[in-house]
Amino acid sequence: MIPAPTTEQELLDRAYALAGFTLGELASQRDIACPADLRREKGWVGMLLENCLGATAGSKPEQDFQDLGIELKSIPISHSGKPLETTFVCVAPLTGVHGLTWESSHIRNKLSKVLWVPVEGEREIPVSERRVGMPLIWQPSQEEEKQLKADWEELMEFIVLGKIHEISAKHGEFMQLRPKAANSKVKTEAYGANGQPIKTLPRGFYLRTQFTARILARHFLLSDSE
Template identity: 55%
Template sequence: MIYPNLLFPRPPKNEIELLKRAYELTGKSLLSLAKNFNLSIPTNLKHAKGWIGMLLELYLGANATSKPQQDFSHLGIELKSIPVNTERKPLETTFICMVPLIKNNNITWENSYLRYKLKRVLWIPVEGNHSLELAKRRIGQPLLWSPNKEENQKLHQDWEELMEIIALGKIDFLNSRYGEWLQIRPKAANSKALTPAIGENGEIIMTLPRGFYLRKNFTELLLKSYF
Protein backbone atom coordinates (compact mmCIF):
# COMPACT_ATOMS: atom_id res chain seq x y z
CA MET A 1 0.00 0.00 0.00
CA ILE A 2 1.31 3.46 -0.96
CA TYR A 3 -0.54 6.43 0.41
CA PRO A 4 -2.22 8.85 -2.05
CA ASN A 5 -0.30 12.01 -2.95
CA LEU A 6 -0.02 14.54 -0.13
CA LEU A 7 -1.98 12.36 2.30
CA PHE A 8 0.49 12.21 5.15
CA PRO A 9 0.09 9.09 7.28
CA ARG A 10 -1.04 9.47 10.85
CA PRO A 11 1.34 8.18 13.54
CA PRO A 12 1.15 4.37 13.91
CA LYS A 13 -0.95 3.15 16.82
CA ASN A 14 1.55 0.53 17.97
CA GLU A 15 4.75 -1.31 17.08
CA ILE A 16 2.91 -3.83 14.92
CA GLU A 17 1.45 -1.11 12.71
CA LEU A 18 4.79 0.69 12.47
CA LEU A 19 6.63 -2.48 11.49
CA LYS A 20 3.92 -3.34 8.94
CA ARG A 21 4.40 0.04 7.27
CA ALA A 22 8.18 -0.46 7.29
CA TYR A 23 7.89 -3.90 5.66
CA GLU A 24 5.64 -2.41 2.96
CA LEU A 25 8.61 -0.27 1.93
CA THR A 26 10.92 -3.24 1.32
CA GLY A 27 12.14 -3.29 -2.26
CA LYS A 28 10.61 0.06 -3.22
CA SER A 29 12.72 2.76 -4.83
CA LEU A 30 13.24 6.22 -3.40
CA LEU A 31 11.67 7.58 -6.59
CA SER A 32 8.38 5.75 -6.02
CA LEU A 33 8.22 6.98 -2.44
CA ALA A 34 9.10 10.57 -3.36
CA LYS A 35 6.37 10.63 -6.04
CA ASN A 36 3.89 9.66 -3.35
CA PHE A 37 4.49 13.00 -1.65
CA ASN A 38 5.13 15.06 -4.80
CA LEU A 39 8.72 15.59 -3.69
CA SER A 40 11.62 16.27 -6.00
CA ILE A 41 14.74 14.13 -5.55
CA PRO A 42 18.03 15.93 -4.89
CA THR A 43 20.79 15.27 -7.37
CA ASN A 44 22.98 14.04 -4.52
CA LEU A 45 23.00 13.95 -0.74
CA LYS A 46 25.97 16.24 -0.21
CA HIS A 47 23.73 19.16 0.68
CA ALA A 48 20.67 17.07 1.59
CA LYS A 49 22.02 14.52 4.05
CA GLY A 50 18.76 14.10 5.95
CA TRP A 51 16.58 13.74 2.87
CA ILE A 52 16.18 9.95 2.96
CA GLY A 53 15.38 9.99 6.66
CA MET A 54 12.80 12.73 6.12
CA LEU A 55 11.17 10.70 3.34
CA LEU A 56 10.93 7.62 5.57
CA GLU A 57 9.54 9.70 8.43
CA LEU A 58 6.77 11.03 6.19
CA TYR A 59 5.68 7.57 5.09
CA LEU A 60 5.94 5.94 8.51
CA GLY A 61 4.16 8.78 10.35
CA ALA A 62 6.93 9.91 12.69
CA ASN A 63 5.62 12.40 15.26
CA ALA A 64 8.82 13.91 16.68
CA THR A 65 8.91 17.68 17.06
CA SER A 66 11.82 20.01 17.65
CA LYS A 67 11.94 18.73 21.22
CA PRO A 68 14.68 16.20 22.06
CA GLN A 69 12.67 13.00 21.80
CA GLN A 70 12.45 9.80 19.79
CA ASP A 71 10.99 9.89 16.28
CA PHE A 72 8.00 7.86 17.44
CA SER A 73 7.87 9.25 20.95
CA HIS A 74 4.48 7.67 21.77
CA LEU A 75 6.00 4.25 21.05
CA GLY A 76 9.48 4.93 22.45
CA ILE A 77 11.10 4.16 19.08
CA GLU A 78 13.84 5.94 17.17
CA LEU A 79 14.11 5.71 13.36
CA LYS A 80 17.49 5.28 11.68
CA SER A 81 18.14 4.77 7.99
CA ILE A 82 21.45 3.16 7.18
CA PRO A 83 23.15 3.23 3.75
CA VAL A 84 24.49 -0.20 2.80
CA ASN A 85 26.33 -1.75 -0.14
CA THR A 86 25.27 -4.82 -2.13
CA GLU A 87 26.55 -7.07 0.68
CA ARG A 88 24.42 -5.23 3.27
CA LYS A 89 27.52 -3.71 4.85
CA PRO A 90 27.10 -0.17 6.25
CA LEU A 91 28.84 2.51 4.23
CA GLU A 92 29.14 5.11 6.99
CA THR A 93 28.88 5.67 10.70
CA THR A 94 25.47 6.48 12.19
CA PHE A 95 24.84 9.74 14.02
CA ILE A 96 22.73 9.28 17.16
CA CYS A 97 22.75 12.53 19.15
CA MET A 98 24.84 15.47 20.30
CA VAL A 99 27.35 15.12 23.15
CA PRO A 100 26.72 17.15 26.33
CA LEU A 101 29.96 19.11 26.75
CA ILE A 102 28.96 21.12 29.86
CA LYS A 103 26.60 20.55 32.79
CA ASN A 104 27.15 16.81 32.53
CA ASN A 105 28.21 15.98 36.10
CA ASN A 106 24.92 14.29 36.99
CA ILE A 107 24.51 12.37 33.76
CA THR A 108 24.83 8.60 34.00
CA TRP A 109 24.52 5.98 31.29
CA GLU A 110 21.07 5.06 32.59
CA ASN A 111 19.70 8.61 32.31
CA SER A 112 21.75 9.70 29.30
CA TYR A 113 20.08 10.97 26.13
CA LEU A 114 22.18 8.54 24.11
CA ARG A 115 20.75 5.51 25.92
CA TYR A 116 17.26 6.99 25.59
CA LYS A 117 17.75 7.21 21.82
CA LEU A 118 19.10 3.65 21.58
CA LYS A 119 16.49 1.92 23.77
CA ARG A 120 14.51 0.84 20.73
CA VAL A 121 15.48 1.58 17.14
CA LEU A 122 13.79 0.88 13.84
CA TRP A 123 16.68 0.33 11.42
CA ILE A 124 15.91 0.67 7.72
CA PRO A 125 18.73 -0.21 5.30
CA VAL A 126 18.82 1.74 2.02
CA GLU A 127 21.04 1.09 -0.99
CA GLY A 128 23.85 3.58 -0.71
CA ASN A 129 26.44 2.96 -3.41
CA HIS A 130 27.39 6.31 -4.92
CA SER A 131 27.45 4.78 -8.41
CA LEU A 132 23.70 4.09 -8.13
CA GLU A 133 21.41 6.98 -9.04
CA LEU A 134 19.59 8.25 -5.94
CA ALA A 135 16.14 7.78 -7.50
CA LYS A 136 16.85 4.10 -8.22
CA ARG A 137 18.09 3.19 -4.75
CA ARG A 138 15.86 0.70 -3.01
CA ILE A 139 14.76 0.32 0.59
CA GLY A 140 15.67 -2.85 2.46
CA GLN A 141 14.04 -5.05 5.06
CA PRO A 142 13.57 -3.26 8.40
CA LEU A 143 14.85 -4.32 11.80
CA LEU A 144 13.20 -3.33 15.08
CA TRP A 145 15.97 -3.61 17.68
CA SER A 146 16.67 -3.10 21.35
CA PRO A 147 20.18 -3.68 22.76
CA ASN A 148 20.62 -7.02 24.49
CA LYS A 149 22.60 -7.33 27.70
CA GLU A 150 26.00 -7.66 25.99
CA GLU A 151 25.34 -4.83 23.54
CA ASN A 152 24.15 -2.55 26.31
CA GLN A 153 27.22 -3.33 28.41
CA LYS A 154 29.69 -2.56 25.61
CA LEU A 155 27.91 0.65 24.65
CA HIS A 156 27.90 1.62 28.32
CA GLN A 157 31.66 1.02 28.58
CA ASP A 158 32.34 3.14 25.50
CA TRP A 159 30.11 5.92 26.81
CA GLU A 160 31.89 5.92 30.19
CA GLU A 161 35.33 6.11 28.57
CA LEU A 162 34.36 8.94 26.23
CA MET A 163 32.50 10.99 28.83
CA GLU A 164 35.40 10.66 31.30
CA ILE A 165 37.74 12.23 28.74
CA ILE A 166 35.31 15.12 28.31
CA ALA A 167 34.89 15.54 32.09
CA LEU A 168 38.68 15.78 32.46
CA GLY A 169 38.72 18.69 30.02
CA LYS A 170 40.61 16.76 27.36
CA ILE A 171 38.09 17.18 24.58
CA ASP A 172 40.71 18.51 22.19
CA PHE A 173 42.68 15.28 22.63
CA LEU A 174 39.62 13.17 21.84
CA ASN A 175 39.60 11.67 18.36
CA SER A 176 37.66 9.03 16.44
CA ARG A 177 40.00 6.24 17.57
CA TYR A 178 38.46 6.16 21.04
CA GLY A 179 35.57 3.76 21.63
CA GLU A 180 34.96 0.23 20.31
CA TRP A 181 31.39 0.70 19.07
CA LEU A 182 30.80 4.37 19.87
CA GLN A 183 32.85 7.30 18.72
CA ILE A 184 32.70 11.05 19.17
CA ARG A 185 33.26 13.31 16.18
CA PRO A 186 32.78 17.01 15.43
CA LYS A 187 29.27 17.83 14.25
CA ALA A 188 28.96 21.40 13.00
CA ALA A 189 27.81 23.26 9.91
CA ASN A 190 31.19 25.00 9.71
CA SER A 191 34.32 25.79 11.70
CA LYS A 192 32.74 28.95 13.15
CA ALA A 193 29.88 27.10 14.86
CA LEU A 194 31.51 26.88 18.29
CA THR A 195 29.98 25.81 21.60
CA PRO A 196 31.15 25.93 25.27
CA ALA A 197 33.07 23.03 26.79
CA ILE A 198 35.30 22.37 29.80
CA GLY A 199 39.05 22.91 29.41
CA GLU A 200 41.88 21.07 31.17
CA ASN A 201 41.93 23.51 34.09
CA GLY A 202 38.17 23.56 34.52
CA GLU A 203 37.79 26.76 32.52
CA ILE A 204 35.19 27.30 29.81
CA ILE A 205 36.60 26.97 26.31
CA MET A 206 34.98 27.25 22.90
CA THR A 207 35.12 24.25 20.61
CA LEU A 208 33.23 22.53 17.82
CA PRO A 209 30.04 20.70 18.84
CA ARG A 210 30.50 16.93 19.05
CA GLY A 211 28.17 14.08 18.19
CA PHE A 212 27.88 10.44 19.25
CA TYR A 213 28.18 8.06 16.31
CA LEU A 214 27.83 4.29 16.07
CA ARG A 215 30.78 2.79 14.26
CA LYS A 216 30.31 0.76 11.08
CA ASN A 217 31.68 -2.35 12.83
CA PHE A 218 28.73 -2.22 15.26
CA THR A 219 25.97 -1.69 12.70
CA GLU A 220 27.51 -4.34 10.43
CA LEU A 221 27.49 -6.80 13.33
CA LEU A 222 23.94 -5.79 14.12
CA LEU A 223 22.67 -6.45 10.60
CA LYS A 224 24.55 -9.76 10.36
CA SER A 225 23.24 -10.94 13.73
CA TYR A 226 19.58 -10.31 12.96
CA PHE A 227 19.46 -11.23 9.26
Protein backbone atom coordinates in the same frame (compact mmCIF):
# COMPACT_ATOMS: atom_id res chain seq x y z
CA MET B 1 0.53 14.18 6.95
CA ILE B 2 0.42 10.47 7.74
CA PRO B 3 -0.90 9.92 11.29
CA ALA B 4 1.56 8.46 13.79
CA PRO B 5 1.41 4.66 14.14
CA THR B 6 -0.31 3.56 17.35
CA THR B 7 1.45 0.20 17.79
CA GLU B 8 4.90 -1.26 17.12
CA GLN B 9 3.35 -3.76 14.70
CA GLU B 10 1.64 -0.98 12.75
CA LEU B 11 4.98 0.84 12.45
CA LEU B 12 6.74 -2.34 11.32
CA ASP B 13 4.00 -3.07 8.77
CA ARG B 14 4.40 0.43 7.33
CA ALA B 15 8.17 -0.04 7.12
CA TYR B 16 7.75 -3.43 5.39
CA ALA B 17 5.43 -1.75 2.88
CA LEU B 18 8.26 0.63 1.87
CA ALA B 19 10.70 -2.20 1.09
CA GLY B 20 11.45 -2.54 -2.61
CA PHE B 21 10.48 1.01 -3.51
CA THR B 22 13.10 3.49 -4.70
CA LEU B 23 13.69 6.75 -2.85
CA GLY B 24 12.48 8.58 -5.95
CA GLU B 25 9.19 6.66 -5.96
CA LEU B 26 8.60 7.32 -2.26
CA ALA B 27 9.50 11.01 -2.64
CA SER B 28 7.08 11.32 -5.55
CA GLN B 29 4.29 9.70 -3.50
CA ARG B 30 4.87 12.23 -0.71
CA ASP B 31 5.34 15.18 -3.11
CA ILE B 32 8.90 15.76 -1.86
CA ALA B 33 11.74 16.86 -4.15
CA CYS B 34 14.52 14.26 -4.50
CA PRO B 35 18.06 15.72 -4.40
CA ALA B 36 20.60 14.80 -7.07
CA ASP B 37 23.10 13.84 -4.37
CA LEU B 38 23.24 13.74 -0.57
CA ARG B 39 26.44 15.68 0.07
CA ARG B 40 24.51 18.72 1.24
CA GLU B 41 21.39 16.77 2.17
CA LYS B 42 22.80 14.40 4.80
CA GLY B 43 19.51 13.93 6.63
CA TRP B 44 17.25 13.76 3.58
CA VAL B 45 16.75 9.97 3.52
CA GLY B 46 15.84 9.92 7.21
CA MET B 47 13.46 12.84 6.71
CA LEU B 48 11.76 11.05 3.80
CA LEU B 49 11.33 7.86 5.83
CA GLU B 50 9.99 9.83 8.82
CA ASN B 51 7.44 11.41 6.48
CA CYS B 52 6.42 8.03 5.02
CA LEU B 53 6.13 6.35 8.43
CA GLY B 54 4.38 9.11 10.39
CA ALA B 55 7.21 10.05 12.78
CA THR B 56 6.32 12.79 15.24
CA ALA B 57 9.56 14.02 16.84
CA GLY B 58 10.94 16.10 13.95
CA SER B 59 14.10 17.79 15.22
CA LYS B 60 13.08 17.54 18.88
CA PRO B 61 15.54 15.66 21.13
CA GLU B 62 13.37 12.60 21.68
CA GLN B 63 12.65 9.29 19.98
CA ASP B 64 11.10 9.60 16.52
CA PHE B 65 8.09 7.56 17.64
CA GLN B 66 7.94 8.79 21.21
CA ASP B 67 4.64 7.13 22.12
CA LEU B 68 6.08 3.76 21.04
CA GLY B 69 9.55 4.37 22.50
CA ILE B 70 11.18 3.70 19.11
CA GLU B 71 13.91 5.59 17.27
CA LEU B 72 14.14 5.48 13.44
CA LYS B 73 17.53 5.06 11.78
CA SER B 74 18.15 4.69 8.06
CA ILE B 75 21.39 2.90 7.24
CA PRO B 76 23.12 3.08 3.82
CA ILE B 77 24.34 -0.36 2.79
CA SER B 78 26.62 -1.78 0.11
CA HIS B 79 25.78 -4.41 -2.51
CA SER B 80 26.82 -7.07 0.03
CA GLY B 81 24.58 -5.64 2.76
CA LYS B 82 27.35 -3.99 4.82
CA PRO B 83 26.88 -0.51 6.34
CA LEU B 84 28.75 2.12 4.33
CA GLU B 85 29.11 4.74 7.05
CA THR B 86 28.84 5.32 10.77
CA THR B 87 25.38 6.08 12.20
CA PHE B 88 24.74 9.40 13.92
CA VAL B 89 22.74 8.91 17.13
CA CYS B 90 22.54 12.28 18.88
CA VAL B 91 24.50 15.38 19.84
CA ALA B 92 26.75 14.95 22.88
CA PRO B 93 26.26 17.17 25.95
CA LEU B 94 29.42 19.23 26.55
CA THR B 95 28.27 21.26 29.57
CA GLY B 96 26.26 20.37 32.66
CA VAL B 97 27.61 16.82 32.49
CA HIS B 98 28.71 16.29 36.12
CA GLY B 99 26.58 13.57 37.68
CA LEU B 100 25.15 12.46 34.33
CA THR B 101 24.80 8.67 34.13
CA TRP B 102 24.41 6.26 31.23
CA GLU B 103 21.06 5.12 32.66
CA SER B 104 19.62 8.65 32.49
CA SER B 105 21.40 9.69 29.28
CA HIS B 106 19.68 10.88 26.11
CA ILE B 107 21.68 8.46 23.95
CA ARG B 108 20.62 5.43 25.99
CA ASN B 109 17.00 6.48 25.53
CA LYS B 110 17.56 6.85 21.77
CA LEU B 111 19.14 3.39 21.50
CA SER B 112 16.70 1.55 23.77
CA LYS B 113 14.72 0.40 20.70
CA VAL B 114 15.53 1.21 17.07
CA LEU B 115 13.73 0.64 13.79
CA TRP B 116 16.57 0.14 11.29
CA VAL B 117 15.72 0.73 7.63
CA PRO B 118 18.54 -0.30 5.24
CA VAL B 119 18.77 1.74 2.03
CA GLU B 120 21.06 1.16 -0.95
CA GLY B 121 23.95 3.57 -0.52
CA GLU B 122 26.48 2.84 -3.27
CA ARG B 123 27.61 6.16 -4.76
CA GLU B 124 27.18 5.02 -8.35
CA ILE B 125 23.43 4.48 -7.82
CA PRO B 126 21.54 7.77 -8.38
CA VAL B 127 19.74 8.85 -5.19
CA SER B 128 16.32 8.52 -6.85
CA GLU B 129 17.06 4.90 -7.87
CA ARG B 130 18.30 3.63 -4.50
CA ARG B 131 15.97 1.02 -3.09
CA VAL B 132 14.72 0.66 0.46
CA GLY B 133 15.43 -2.69 2.10
CA MET B 134 13.67 -4.87 4.67
CA PRO B 135 13.41 -3.21 8.09
CA LEU B 136 14.12 -4.64 11.52
CA ILE B 137 13.40 -3.59 15.09
CA TRP B 138 16.37 -3.97 17.43
CA GLN B 139 17.00 -3.66 21.13
CA PRO B 140 20.52 -3.87 22.54
CA SER B 141 21.42 -7.16 24.18
CA GLN B 142 22.92 -7.10 27.68
CA GLU B 143 26.38 -7.47 26.15
CA GLU B 144 25.79 -4.69 23.61
CA GLU B 145 24.45 -2.34 26.27
CA LYS B 146 27.41 -3.10 28.52
CA GLN B 147 29.86 -2.13 25.77
CA LEU B 148 27.89 0.95 24.71
CA LYS B 149 27.85 2.08 28.34
CA ALA B 150 31.61 1.52 28.65
CA ASP B 151 32.24 3.54 25.47
CA TRP B 152 29.93 6.33 26.65
CA GLU B 153 31.62 6.49 30.05
CA GLU B 154 35.08 6.59 28.45
CA LEU B 155 34.09 9.43 26.11
CA MET B 156 32.18 11.40 28.75
CA GLU B 157 35.17 11.24 31.09
CA PHE B 158 37.19 13.23 28.56
CA ILE B 159 34.40 15.84 28.44
CA VAL B 160 34.08 16.05 32.24
CA LEU B 161 37.86 16.46 32.63
CA GLY B 162 37.96 19.22 30.00
CA LYS B 163 39.94 17.06 27.58
CA ILE B 164 37.50 17.08 24.69
CA HIS B 165 40.28 17.94 22.21
CA GLU B 166 42.11 14.74 23.15
CA ILE B 167 39.26 12.53 21.90
CA SER B 168 40.13 10.81 18.62
CA ALA B 169 38.41 8.34 16.28
CA LYS B 170 40.21 5.46 18.03
CA HIS B 171 38.34 5.99 21.32
CA GLY B 172 35.28 3.78 21.87
CA GLU B 173 34.85 0.23 20.60
CA PHE B 174 31.26 0.45 19.33
CA MET B 175 30.66 4.17 19.61
CA GLN B 176 32.77 7.20 18.78
CA LEU B 177 32.53 10.95 19.32
CA ARG B 178 33.08 13.20 16.31
CA PRO B 179 32.55 16.86 15.38
CA LYS B 180 28.95 17.43 14.29
CA ALA B 181 28.50 20.73 12.50
CA ALA B 182 27.56 21.95 9.05
CA ASN B 183 30.75 24.02 8.98
CA SER B 184 33.73 24.86 11.17
CA LYS B 185 32.26 28.29 12.08
CA VAL B 186 29.57 26.64 14.23
CA LYS B 187 30.80 26.62 17.83
CA THR B 188 29.32 25.59 21.17
CA GLU B 189 30.23 25.92 24.86
CA ALA B 190 32.46 23.37 26.58
CA TYR B 191 35.05 23.30 29.37
CA GLY B 192 38.82 23.35 29.18
CA ALA B 193 41.23 21.34 31.32
CA ASN B 194 41.23 24.02 34.05
CA GLY B 195 37.45 24.26 34.10
CA GLN B 196 37.43 27.46 32.05
CA PRO B 197 34.66 27.93 29.43
CA ILE B 198 35.87 27.33 25.87
CA LYS B 199 34.29 27.35 22.41
CA THR B 200 34.50 24.18 20.36
CA LEU B 201 32.76 22.34 17.55
CA PRO B 202 29.59 20.50 18.58
CA ARG B 203 30.18 16.77 18.93
CA GLY B 204 27.94 13.86 18.06
CA PHE B 205 27.82 10.21 19.11
CA TYR B 206 28.17 7.80 16.17
CA LEU B 207 27.84 4.01 16.05
CA ARG B 208 30.75 2.34 14.28
CA THR B 209 30.03 0.33 11.13
CA GLN B 210 31.30 -2.92 12.69
CA PHE B 211 28.59 -2.55 15.35
CA THR B 212 25.73 -1.87 12.93
CA ALA B 213 27.06 -4.59 10.59
CA ARG B 214 26.72 -7.06 13.47
CA ILE B 215 23.11 -5.98 14.06
CA LEU B 216 22.22 -6.48 10.38
CA ALA B 217 24.16 -9.72 10.14
CA ARG B 218 22.49 -11.28 13.14
CA HIS B 219 19.05 -10.31 11.90
CA PHE B 220 19.50 -11.25 8.26
CA LEU B 221 21.89 -14.16 8.92
CA LEU B 222 24.64 -12.60 6.84
CA SER B 223 28.32 -13.09 7.61
CA ASP B 224 29.69 -10.03 9.39
CA SER B 225 33.30 -11.02 8.94
CA GLU B 226 35.28 -10.42 5.78
